Amino acid sequence: QVQLVESGGGLVKPGGSLRLSCAASGFSFSDFYMSWIRQAPAKGLEWVSYISSSGSTIYYADSVKGRFTISRDNAKNSLSLQMDSLRAEDTAVYYCAKGYKYGSNWGQGTLVTVSS
Amino acid sequence: QSVLTQPPSVSGASGQRVTISCTGSSSNIGAGYDVHWYQQIPGTAPKLLIFGNTNRPSGVPDRFSGSKSGTSASLAITGLQAEDEADYYCQSYDSSLSGAVFGGGTQLTVL
Numbered sequence: 001q002v003q004l005v006e007s008g009g010g011l012v013k014p015g016g017s018l019r020l021s022c023a024a025s026g027f028s029f030s031d032f033y034m035s036w037i038r039q040a041p042a043k044g045l046e047w048v049s050y051i052s053s054s055g056s057t058i059y060y061a062d063s064v065k066g067r068f069t070i071s072r073d074n075a076k077n078s079l080s081l082q083m084d085s086l087r088a089e090d091t092a093v094y095y096c097a098k099g100y101k102y103g104s105n106w107g108q109g110t111l112v113t114v115s116s
Numbered sequence: 117q118s119v120l121t122q123p124p125s126v127s128g129a130s131g132q133r134v135t136i137s138c139t140g141s142s143s144n145i146g147a148g149y150d151v152h153w154y155q156q157i158p159g160t161a162p163k164l165l166i167f168g169n170t171n172r173p174s175g176v177p178d179r180f181s182g183s184k185s186g187t188s189a190s191l192a193i194t195g196l197q198a199e200d201e202a203d204y205y206c207q208s209y210d211s212s213l214s215g216a217v218f219g220g221g222t223q224l225t226v227l
Contacts (some may be wrong), residue, residue, distance in 0.1 A: 044118060044205065044218055044219070044220045044221045045154075045162065045205055045207075045218040045221075046218065047207075047215060047216040047217075047218070059214075059215060061215060062213075095161055095162070100216075101150070101152075101209070101216075102150075102152040102164060102167050102207060102216075103154070103162070103164060104164050104167070104173065105164070106161040106162055106163070106164075107161065108160075108161055109161055
């Protein structure tokens with residue numbers, strides 16, 4: 001069965017950096033687009049970024065463009081999100097999801113808190 | 117303000133039928149882009165409920181169904197059960213934003 005496990009969340013000061021990881025198993029990781037989707041506390045969902053199976057096609061929401069970098073390692077079945085110049089409004093649970101048109105499977109999420 | 121508009125809350129008695137609407141515009145649902153629905157039980161990750169307007173992933177009961185017409189879509193839940201209490205989100209693609217968009221979510225209460 002598909003399993004997605006995020007890690008790397010935590011408390012960081014405004015302007016700081018954090019790197020999230022997602023370990024995938026139970027499917028052929030290298031065949032699928034992957035995405036990061038976030039949810040601010042008591043708020044709705046926001047699609048942050050996605051990456052194609054080969055890594056050649058990447059999308060970022062305007063809210064994170066120029067600050068976040070998505071990447072993947074197909075040999076390690078791993079997805080990453082490098083988050084720089086973090087702002088208070090980036091505080092959210094970050095989910096790793098399989099797919100890019102819709103999220104067919106989601107991880108349990110990892111909480112990122114940006115606060116001084 | 118979400119690009120897709122959903123009612124903040126709906127409710128229904130156990131065993132009854134409820135619908136949740138998702139209203140978009142000519143740059144998303146009205147442009148022909150598919151609508152997908154997710155169920156999020158508080159404290160857990162969202163779960164795909166409907167994809168491609170009307171399709172259910174394996175394991176999703178047929179009590180859940182989706183439809184789409186014009187610039188709107190709907191999720192219908194029949195035979196309401198206590199376990200259906202959750203937040204429901206619609207999602208589509210918006211050509212003017214060049215990205216996926218979500219509705220603001222609808223909280224379902226089973227009376």
